[in-house]
Amino acid sequence: DKGLSKTKESVFGKIARAIAGKSKVDDEVLDNLEEVLITSDVGVETTLKIIKRIEKRVAQDKYVNTDELNGILREEIAALLTENNTVDAESFNIPEGKAPYVIMVVGVNGVGKTTTIGKLAYQFKKAGKSVYLGAADTFRAAAVEQLMIWGERVGVPVIKQKMGSDPASVAFDTLSSAVANHADVVIIDTAGRLHNKIGLMNELTKIKNVMQKVVPDAPHEVLLVLDGSTGQNAFEQAKQFTLATEVNAMAITKLDGTAKGGVVIGISDQFKIPVKYIGLGEGMEDLQIFRRREFVDSLFG
Numbered sequence: 001d002k003g004l005s006k007t008k009e010s011v012f013g014k015i016a017r018a019i020a021g022k023s024k025v026d027d028e029v030l031d032n033l034e035e036v037l038i039t040s041d042v043g044v045e046t047t048l049k050i051i052k053r054i055e056k057r058v059a060q061d062k063y064v065n066t067d068e069l070n071g072i073l074r075e076e077i078a079a080l081l082t083e084n085n086t087v088d089a090e091s092f093n094i095p096e097g098k099a100p101y102v103i104m105v106v107g108v109n110g111v112g113k114t115t116t117i118g119k120l121a122y123q124f125k126k127a128g129k130s131v132y133l134g135a136a137d138t139f140r141a142a143a144v145e146q147l148m149i150w151g152e153r154v155g156v157p158v159i160k161q162k163m164g165s166d167p168a169s170v171a172f173d174t175l176s177s178a179v180a181n182h183a184d185v186v187i188i189d190t191a192g193r194l195h196n197k198i199g200l201m202n203e204l205t206k207i208k209n210v211m212q213k214v215v216p217d218a219p220h221e222v223l224l225v226l227d228g229s230t231g232q233n234a235f236e237q238a239k240q241f242t243l244a245t246e247v248n249a250m251a252i253t254k255l256d257g258t259a260k261g262g263v264v265i266g267i268s269d270q271f272k273i274p275v276k277y278i279g280l281g282e283g284m285e286d287l288q289i290f291r292r293r294e295f296v297d298s299l300f301g
């Protein structure tokens with residue numbers, strides 16, 4: 001896979017190097033492996049968990065060679081990855097009776113939120129669904145403009161108001177239009193301001209409450225977008241956003257440009273929230289459904 005090649009080369013290459021010339025898993029191999037995982041942004045906690053499990057297997061099986069280590073690592077990593085199973089994401093089908101299916105997208109500025117929304121709109125539209133976008137990041141003119149550009153590119157309506165207007169009001173308008181026009185999917189962009197935890201929480205709660213006046217079980221999905229190339233920052237953002245609102249899906253972007261796909265493993269393990277999509281470029285098509293087997297294969301080549 002072209003998109004994940006950097007991730008693959010790096011993690012697999014590093015693991016290969018860490019165990020090169022070794023016939024059996026010993027302390028030195030485990031130390032090297034630990035270093036590879038940490039430098040691949042897996043995170044200390046998850047890395048130690050993986051190393052501990054491998055130590056246990058090595059102790060159990062008495063003798064484990066480095067080929068077997070690869071297989072064990074794959075199994076252990078796959079077990080830590082949480083796949084999405086709430087929606088038939090593969091065909092972009094929405095659950096029965098859930099139209100309009102409302103996705104509220106959260107994340108800090110610059111992580112690829114708008115781009116991910118555009119790519120999602122494209123995929124849903126390609127799957128024959130009608131889509132409405134809501135420009136509820138009313139704090140940045142650029143955010144609204146970017147969303148408008150994506151709306152035009154994909155051919156879906158974007159509901160907006162003037163700058164500085166109430167984000168909840170934009171969300172309300174978007175859901176109202178979507179319902180009136182029997183739309184299948186609504187995707188709401190939100191402001192990515194993290195400067196004030198209580199502020200963020202209040203803002204997202206207000207948007208949710210107002211949306212529920214139109215669609216009582218909205219939002220069906222709170223999708224947190226994280227930049228996969230930012231390592232510890234992505235962990236910190238996941239922490240802040242999961243405290244502020246009930247995130248139930250994640251999209252991890254820019255995995256095409258990073259040699260450190262390990263962030264997906266650590267975040268998935270620590271937050272137990274399904275990774276639903278991965279971003280692999282700036283284009284419309286550069287969004288993939290996250291499948292853990294495929295992902296693990298891509299790490300190990």
Ligand code: GDP
Nearest residue numbers: 109110111112113114115253254279280281282
């Ligand atoms: P937002 O501020 O979170 O809405 O971020 P944008 O969607 O505007 O994206 C910020 C920058 O990251 C833009 O230049 C995007 O083209 C780029 N970007 C977004 N997703 C990806 C991705 O998966 N891969 C790469 N290489 N670039 C991306």
